[in-house]
Amino acid sequence: xxxxTQSPKYLFRKEGQNxxxxxxxxxxHDAMYWYRQxxxxxxxxxxxxxxVNDFQKGDIAEGYSVSREKKExxxxxxxxxxxxxxxxxxxxxxxxxxDNEQFFGPGTRLTVL
Amino acid sequence: xxxxEQNSEALNIQEGKTATLTxxxxxxxPAYLQWYRQxxxxxxxxxLLIRENEKEKRKERLKVTFDTTLKQSLFHITASQPADSxxxxxxxxxxxxxxxxxxxxxxxVKA
Numbered sequence: 001x002x003x004x005t006q007s008p009k010y011l012f013r014k015e016g017q018n019x020x021x022x023x024x025x026x027x028x029h030d031a032m033y034w035y036r037q038x039x040x041x042x043x044x045x046x047x048x049x050x051x052v053n054d055f056q057k058g059d060i061a062e063g064y065s066v067s068r069e070k071k072e073x074x075x076x077x078x079x080x081x082x083x084x085x086x087x088x089x090x091x092x093x094x095x096x097x098x099d100n101e102q103f104f105g106p107g108t109r110l111t112v113l
Numbered sequence: 114x115x116x117x118e119q120n121s122e123a124l125n126i127q128e129g130k131t132a133t134l135t136x137x138x139x140x141x142x143p144a145y146l147q148w149y150r151q152x153x154x155x156x157x158x159x160x161l162l163i164r165e166n167e168k169e170k171r172k173e174r175l176k177v178t179f180d181t182t183l184k185q186s187l188f189h190i191t192a193s194q195p196a197d198s199x200x201x202x203x204x205x206x207x208x209x210x211x212x213x214x215x216x217x218x219x220x221x222v223k224a
Contacts, residue, residue, distance in 0.1 A: 031210060042117065042202070043157075043214040050210055058211070090156050099145045099164070099206055104156030 003027070006091050006105035013078070013085070013112050021076045021108045023091035032074040033092040033102065036060060043090060049074055078110065086112045115141045117215035119203055125221045132190040134218045136203030139184060144208040146179055146186050151200045151217060160201075161188075193222045 004025040013019045025032065031050050035043040045058030049068040063082025068074055074093075078085045088109050092102040118137045126132050136146070145164045149157035163170045163179045163186070170177045176189040190197050200217040 033210075035214075040121065040216055042216045045211060048210055056210075092156070099162060099208060101147065101159035101162065102157075102212065104158070107154070107156050109154075 004091060004093055004103050004105040006089075006108050008108060009106065011108055011110045013110065015112055016080045018077055018079050019110065021078065021089055021091075021110070023074045023076065023105060025072050025074075025093045025103070025105075027093055027095075027103060028071070029093035029095050029103070030071070031094045031096065032068070033094075034058075034064070034066065034074070034076045035090045035092065037088040037090060037107075046076065046089075085110055115139070115205075115213055117141075117203060117205060117213055119201075119215040119218045121216065121218070123219040123221055125223065126193055128194060128222055128224050130193055132193045132197065132220055132222070134188040134201050134203075134220065136186040136188065136215055137184060138205055141184075141205055141213070142207070143181075143205040145206050146177075147204040147206070147212070148175075148177060148186075148188050149202040149204060149214075151202055153200075157202055190220075193220075195222045195224050198222050 007022045033048045034046040047066040049055040065077045090107045091105040094100040094102045116139045147162045148160045151157040161177050174191045178187045200219045202217040203215040204212050206212045
């Protein structure tokens with residue numbers, strides 16, 4: 001089955017620790033995205049990548065880092081510099097420029113203890 | 114700053130009726146508008162896209178209108194069913210890679 005996967009589904013982290021969220025797609029999409037969703041708010045863009053080995057900051061990139069070494073993979077690291085990391089994180093991919101539909105993964109819920 | 118507004122109050126309707134959800138935006142000139150469905154604890158799923166030069170788009174029981182003068186889109190679900198209960202997100206794009214999402218409106222369809 002073609003699709004986009006995220007792991008783990010639930011993640012718990014102690015304050016001061018870095019944690020990496022996985023995102024993999026087998027849709028052969030060039031573009032990939034990371035969003036954060038908080039209750040009562042729209043999805044906010046953290047980082048996006050248009051092509052392998054290239055990525056751009058979104059609206060709330062501070063405290064996060066990404067890499068895009070392979071077309072199918074776009075991991076997100078939540079660093080200890082992120083002041084309020086508890087949230088639902090969504091990864092998405094699309095085939096090209098923005099008017100193409102975005103395919104979302106199932107999400108990772110991160111809780112900082 | 115760019116802003117998308119969707120009704121934060123949940124919409125409750127009876128099965129078989131038409132549900133109408135509203136998306137308003139300010140300080141933005143979108144090239145297109147998208148609607149997504151999101152179930153609790155899951156990622157959004159794309160439903161429809163309408164471009165700035167289109168007034169209306171239909172797909173099965175779904176209809177979207179787009180008024181760039183009013184800066185508003187209406188999303189209709191006809192003959193609604195309990196299975197349509199979900200949160201519906203509006204999203205705007207300018208043709209580049211960045212898309213702006215609204216907070217969504219929760220729809221409850223009662224049997």
